[in-house]
Amino acid sequence: MKTLLDCHKACKVRIVKLNTEGDLKQRLISFGIMKEAEVEVLEHAPAKSTIEVKVGKMRIALRGEEAKLIEVEKI
């Protein structure tokens, strides 16, 4: 199983599943991070503590812990 955290900079992936519930899931969905969406990793902070991704036209910052909950596949 590959997660968003495993992705390198500039790699493009498709989301398979969100392994989370409740508020966080709702928030991710409202940011467009949902099943079938295509995501590109733009930047990593040192030690991948925080990453910046691009979904559609929107850039989103999230922590490594949250990125780990997002299951992805290569396009």
Added chain:
Amino acid sequence: MSTVDAKACPIIANHIKVALVGQPNVGKSMLINSVSNAHLHVGNFSGVTVDKTEVLFDYKEYHFTVVDLPGTYAFTDYTIEERVTHEYLCAEDYDIIINVVDSTNLEKNLQLTSELLTMSKKVVIALNMSDEAEKEGIQIDAEYMAELIGVPCVKVSAVTKEGIEELIEAVILKYETPKNKPKLVFSESVEEEIAQIVWYLEKHKFSSTNSYRNVAINLLKGNKKTYAKLHDEPIWVELQPILIEASKHIELHHDSDDIKESFAEEYAAFNRGITAEVLKQKKIEEKKTLTEKIDSILIHPIFGIPIFLFFMWSLFQLTFKIGNIPMDYIDMFFTWFGNTVGATIANEDIRSLIVDGVIAGVGAVVLFVPNIIILFIGIALLEGTGYMSRVAFLLDGFFHKFGLHGQSFIPLVTGFGCSIPAYMSARILKNDRDRLLTLFIISFMSCGARLPVYVLFTGAFFASNMAGNILFAIYVSGALLGLLAAKVLKLTAFRGKDEPFVMEMPKYRLPTFKLIWHTVLTKTMMYLKKAGTFIAGASMLIWFLSNYPHNLELKKSYETKIEKAQGVAAKAALEHQLSEAQLEQSYLGTIGKFSEPLFAPLGFDWKMSVALQAGLAAKEVVVSTLGVLYALGNDVDQDSNSLVVAISKNISFPSAVAFIVVIMIYLPCFAASIVFTREAGHIKYFFYLFAFTSIVAYVMAFIAYNVTLLLA
């Protein structure tokens, strides 16, 4: 009598109340500013507006009340400020919704729109940022879009003011015409389920203000309020199994076990359909947008933080270097002004009250306006360009180690301007524990009102080429101390799980000159207004307390001594002693002397102690009090009136360091304390904050005093 009524009636009839709703950072507040003459706070990051604000204006024969609401991504109560919006939309009375949408990111923005369409309210869509869309080669067919979703859509730009009038006309037209049903269509399988529930509601003649279709959609989505309402109805018994069955069908269709997710996909599909129909991208998108190019430097894993520190350092250098140029002139002006005004007043007491009280106090505060303006410009740039979110991104990892949330950065930076909006903007933090923690350490971020004290003291004790660095060091050590305090609080009072960090990074924008101008002007005027009212009043009080009671015996005994004394120098020295002695036996002197032992371990004389205590009301009062006390004491030699000189002559270096440390840490001001208490939710938090900051300030100042004493 009747003429008044006849006049009043149509005014009420033509009153339109508009709720402004949209995702964060789409330009809602700016749109209001451009239709009215309001100056709402605008900034390029999510969560600028955290509370509802009403703005009134007239257009033709209509009275408008527009309510600016905090941005919200979807109909959830994720953070407090989103709850404000949600509650307003559900519970308050308004005529029409303007849904503001960012044209350059239509598909994502439509998510909220499609949820709004299920609310049975009149909606008008404002396709904002049309100027930016044009530059990016995005073309939206507004008429076709209006036809497709059954809601008027108007292209506008809050910056160029294009389309604003059309938008208002569309609102009026919508207001005057009866409600129609927006066309929001779901996939076939969901439509089937909706139809079945609608049929059932019709059969039982269920009474509802919302349309049956919307009730059905809300039920399927699992909307709590709709559930609660229907739960007590007799039809619930039969309805419930139908609902369960319907949800199962939908979930099966979407291959998911979460009905909310399924609906999100339904909405997304609808939005994708609309976007594909109405939006044309003329230019091919570049591989890397300008924002991404800038980002690759500014949030670089290695250079990102040094670049940020460099920016901050430059800001404080400028604050000191440029800010101090007009200082001499302002100082000269107030000296001249004091002398001129003083010459026209015959009564000695009144002259002293005006010249040594009000003019000296207010002058001491106004002296620092140039420094404050530069600081405000820096903050306005940080907020307006989009760099703010980048720094939050950069610092999240670091902050996380201290138990803070990356987004805390936004209220903390706001705190460098003023603590009051900073306390408010902590609302963007979802978790109450994170929010309280942030509230507690905001006062460690030195607000604009403390800048005068710092500039005064660094100017008095350091050469001007070093003073900027010292200023920077003061701010940084304040912030670091705040982080340490956060760590301690996180380990003790606010223990708990970490909250997720997900934040939108806006695109970089060059704020217009007008925007910066208004932001800085509003804040500066507030500072000046405070100087003219509150500080003037406080200076009068300080003057009174330090002049009375008059001790005639003391005066007489000195006067005879002065007469007997030989030579000018001896006479001057005695006069000086007299004014000091008089000051010491005044009310203020008595208070100061009383609290002096408490502050003696920090090396403060009674004047400093009094200034600090007065500073609990507002930090500007520290400077104005020192101004009054040293103007009265007449410690300064005749040819130089400057407070800077007085400070450097009367205060030792270690005491000055300890003084700055206390200023850095203790409570911001009275007004901020009230806002803190309101935002924290309980008065007990105020007492905690008071105890916490006072103890930390005292201990740190004690250490600073003794260390400096050893080194010096």
